[in-house]
Amino acid sequence: MTAHALAGALADERRRTVFAAIVLGARDVPAVVAGTGLPARDAAVAVRRLTDAGVLADDEGGLRVDAERLREFARAGAAAPAVPAANPREAILRTFLRDGALTRLPAQRGRRRVLLEHITERTFEPGRRYPEREVDDALRRWCEGGEADHVTLRRYLIDDMLLTREQGVYWRTGP
Template sequence: MTADALAGALADDGRRRVFAAIVLGATSAAQVAERTDLPARAVHTGIHRLTDAGLVTGSDGALAVDEESLRAAARDRRPVDDAEPAGDPVLRTFVRDDVLVGLPAQRGRRRVLLAHIAERSFEPGTRYPERAVDEALKPWCAAGGSDHVTLRRYLIDERLLTREHGIYQRA
């Protein structure tokens, strides 16, 4: 996790409250809801997003802060290169050295990121078997910002790749 991903995960007030409750000892969704006065849905969403971001580990009844992830984010002091990649703020936030550090929750931002991945990974008009698509997407997932299956699904959903009979093609 990078410092940017950490900041993004804690940018929402509800997630900060959920995280604070877990830091202060809440180990279940019920305890978090009781301590934060948030609705159960907001608590579960917050726990899910914090877990995806690598800040929280465990399942309901065994929630804990992932202290190693926090330490790693504190040690990661690489400067942000404004030229990387292409000066786009969405790409600067979610891509480091051609590796995803997270996926935007907002669809518009996610589409910008996915279009960048599609353009960098697949040639227009070339047909790819599923294995080749997976191999092209795996390097993007090296930092744990997502997984190749999720990326493949989003690329199809956003119609940046087409799929017919197990063969993929950049749209």
């Protein structure tokens, strides 16, 4: 069992409710139904999924939490070497850029700022002035095939003060 499998097994509210009922002593589906108030079909599906995931065991004594499997999982997780945290900037760029194109703009302001700084650094030279058409053409390339459009991207660059605009001429003001 992996952390992903365990999290998936217990992600559903009904499965957590069934798990709790079994921890508290329910040994079969009718007892789970009585203890939880769930429909019999939902309880049976939850029991099957938890059993398939290895969280529950169904033996002569009825349903029970497979404590040994959970202990094995805990020991395996404790023995796993710590994975160094990925560079947050790189993680953001990997999430929102594919093959050099913007897939979508992040809703979270901090993430969006990281992405906008990256686009600014790669697209506009400090000190150079750009006519609006050239800015639009450069930003369109970033938006090809994604959900974002160049006009919104341009607006964010100006709002975040990475580009400045005056009389249809733009220049880089941010990092």
